[in-house]
Amino acid sequence: xxxxxxxxKAFNNKPVLKGxxxxxxxxxxxxxxxxxxxxxxxLLRCINGLEGYDTGSLVVDxxxxxxxxxxxxxxxxxxxxxxxxxxxxxxRLSVYDxxxxxxxxxxxxxxxIDKRVKELLEIVEIPEKMRxxxxxxxxxxxxxxxxxxALAMEPHILxxxxxxxxxxxxxxxxxxxxxxxxxxxMGITIVFVTHQMSVIQGLCNQIAILENGRIAVSGTVNDVxxxxxxxxxxxIGEEGDEATEDGAFNAIDLDLPRAxxxxxxxxxxxxxGCDVTIRGGDSAVSGDDPRLLQIIVPExxxxxxxxxxxxxxxQRDCGNGSRDTFWEDVSSVGREGNGGWKxxxxxxxx
Amino acid sequence: MTLDSYWAYWWKYFAGIIAPSIGxxxxxxxxxxxxxxxxxxxxxxxxxxxxxxxxxxxxxxxGIIDFLVNSVRSFPIIILIVAISPVTRMIVGTxxxxxxxxxxxxxxxxxxxxxxxxxxxxxxxxQLIEAARSFGASDFQIIVKVMAKESVPMIIAGMTLSxxxxxxxxxxxxxxxxxxxxxxxxxxxxxxxNNTVLYTSVFILFIMVLLIQWIGDWLxxxxx
Numbered sequence: 001x002x003x004x005x006x007x008x009k010a011f012n013n014k015p016v017l018k019g020x021x022x023x024x025x026x027x028x029x030x031x032x033x034x035x036x037x038x039x040x041x042x043l044l045r046c047i048n049g050l051e052g053y054d055t056g057s058l059v060v061d062x063x064x065x066x067x068x069x070x071x072x073x074x075x076x077x078x079x080x081x082x083x084x085x086x087x088x089x090x091x092r093l094s095v096y097d098x099x100x101x102x103x104x105x106x107x108x109x110x111x112x113i114d115k116r117v118k119e120l121l122e123i124v125e126i127p128e129k130m131r132x133x134x135x136x137x138x139x140x141x142x143x144x145x146x147x148x149x150a151l152a153m154e155p156h157i158l159x160x161x162x163x164x165x166x167x168x169x170x171x172x173x174x175x176x177x178x179x180x181x182x183x184x185x186m187g188i189t190i191v192f193v194t195h196q197m198s199v200i201q202g203l204c205n206q207i208a209i210l211e212n213g214r215i216a217v218s219g220t221v222n223d224v225x226x227x228x229x230x231x232x233x234x235x236i237g238e239e240g241d242e243a244t245e246d247g248a249f250n251a252i253d254l255d256l257p258r259a260x261x262x263x264x265x266x267x268x269x270x271x272x273g274c275d276v277t278i279r280g281g282d283s284a285v286s287g288d289d290p291r292l293l294q295i296i297v298p299e300x301x302x303x304x305x306x307x308x309x310x311x312x313x314x315q316r317d318c319g320n321g322s323r324d325t326f327w328e329d330v331s332s333v334g335r336e337g338n339g340g341w342k343x344x345x346x347x348x349x350x
Numbered sequence: 351m352t353l354d355s356y357w358a359y360w361w362k363y364f365a366g367i368i369a370p371s372i373g374x375x376x377x378x379x380x381x382x383x384x385x386x387x388x389x390x391x392x393x394x395x396x397x398x399x400x401x402x403x404x405x406x407x408x409x410x411x412x413g414i415i416d417f418l419v420n421s422v423r424s425f426p427i428i429i430l431i432v433a434i435s436p437v438t439r440m441i442v443g444t445x446x447x448x449x450x451x452x453x454x455x456x457x458x459x460x461x462x463x464x465x466x467x468x469x470x471x472x473x474x475x476x477q478l479i480e481a482a483r484s485f486g487a488s489d490f491q492i493i494v495k496v497m498a499k500e501s502v503p504m505i506i507a508g509m510t511l512s513x514x515x516x517x518x519x520x521x522x523x524x525x526x527x528x529x530x531x532x533x534x535x536x537x538x539x540x541x542x543x544n545n546t547v548l549y550t551s552v553f554i555l556f557i558m559v560l561l562i563q564w565i566g567d568w569l570x571x572x573x574x
Contacts, residue, residue, distance in 0.1 A: 048484060050480060050483060050484060073486075074486040074487075074488060075486065076486075077483070077484060077485060077486040078485065078486040080484070081484070081485070082481065082484035082485075084477055084480070084481060086477060088475070088477045088478050088480065088481035090478060090496065090499060090500055091500065092499055092500055092502065092503075092573070092574075093499065101482075101485075101495065101496075102485035102486070102487070104495070105482075105485065105486065105487045105488075105491050105495065106486065146481075149481075149485070150484075150485070152485070153485060153486070159484075
């Protein structure tokens with residue numbers, strides 16, 4: 001649906017995109033991640049023609065974006081919605097008028113506009129806010145209005161430029177759920193630019209990481225996290241996780257149900273006094289009970305973590321380089337009947 | 351002079367000379383500001399359209415409009431009135447009186463108002479313009495439905511400032527034959543050594559400024 005080949009773009013002779021190739025399938029929720037200034041938003045804006053590109057080709061729904069001019073470009077943009085980080089709502093207009101704005105620009109009848117706006121506000125779950133002004137809304141509500149406006153023209157593609165970056169984690173999660181619902185119910189392709197790993201994991205089913213103006217790695221979220229490509233490690237390092245050096249990973253694969261992994265991670269964090277993060281679990285592969293997960297821990301505690309997992313009866317397979325996969329051993333003394341884990345405190349009390 | 355006789359003296363001048371000139375001043379002011387707003391808005395739209403950060407940057411077109419606006423603005427109102435009096439005579443039929451004053455006042459006010467509206471439009475968040483572009487709005491729709499709508503409070507504040515500024519200009523125009531409160535204050539007040547007429551006219555101008563500012567503030571609060 002969206003195919004870019006060799007796209008380059010420079011600003012004031014400074015190259016930003018240096019021959020970028022990407023393919024986004026219809027119906028995907030595609031994450032574009034990378035460090036600040038790497039060209040993610042530039043690529044997004046090239047997709048709907050807000051930004052031109054210098055060389056290469058960018059084809060959206062069979063249309064070469066660079067060939068469009070004037071009214072053709074306006075009609076092309078009608079089919080692509082866009083949501084921005086800072087909401088971009090008109091402060092002097094009510095929620096109703098903000099959502100109706102694209103429909104009025106395209107001269108739809110007022111009766112249709114009225115019906116459509118009410119429908120959209122139901123979809124984004126804020127129909128009661130119709131007559132209020134943006135300044136009376138919270139950040140999450142403003143973003144819902146922005147999403148409703150972006151959906152007004154029934155787009156095939158929704159471009160989100162850091163749409164959750166200005167929101168608190170709980171609100172961001174609700175927006176992510178809303179977008180997932182929209183993708184599921186309407187089949188809209190979503191391209192989401194972000195630098196937040198939590199958003200990528202919570203929302204996207206495919207991801208591309210940009211580095212040095214090109215796609216460094218792309219694929220399903222689970223595959224990309226499993227590969228632990230340098231670009232991903234650089235990005236994780238930017239988020240405040242422990243940076244890794246000379247090829248040593250701070251990730252361990254776990255092969256056990258997500259519920260068990262959650263409990264294990266919490267007990268390990270308490271016992272070892274360090275942060276433990278769980279990632280991965282592609283439900284498309286593993287169904288409702290994803291088994292292959294990752295835990296991310298500070299690099300200097302990796303040995304302690306391995307010791308802890310051994311103590312609880314997990315077995316280890318060494319994968320690529322220093323990459324470990326721990327799996328549950330059903331004969332282990334540490335294992336309780338339903339896949340749960342005893343805590344050290346409960347072991348000590350026996 | 352007793353209080354009663356002073357009151358009769360004051361009323362004679364107020365009813366006979368000062369009060370009719372209030373109407374003349376208001377008519378000159380409202381006509382020139384209305385015309386200046388309409389023409390200034392068009393000029394402002396062109397400046398915003400063709401400007402360096404504009405919707406459709408065009409150096410040549412912007413340069414021409416920018417030059418014209420700056421040139422006319424550089425003329426003090428009294429100089430402009432006398433300099434274009436032949437043109438005024440051609441268009442209006444005379445260079446003296448209320449109607450004749452509206453032409454140079456409008457000419458002077460238009461670029462002033464254009465700059466104020468241009469700055470108000472340019473102050474609108476660029477992301478709003480991007481958002482409007484992203485759903486296929488045309489440049490004209492972006493200016494009218496987005497930029498102008500969002501900048502109404504700033505435009506009102508700017509027009510309040512312009513109106514007060516050009517109230518002073520109409521007063522100055524009275525010195526060169528325009529009529530109105532300025533002419534009364536100068537001719538029957540200052541040059542006739544009549545302080546009653548002079549200070550009464552000044553006081554009325556003071557009240558008019560307060561009223562214009564009050565109306566502007568009220569409109570601003572309603573529109574924010």
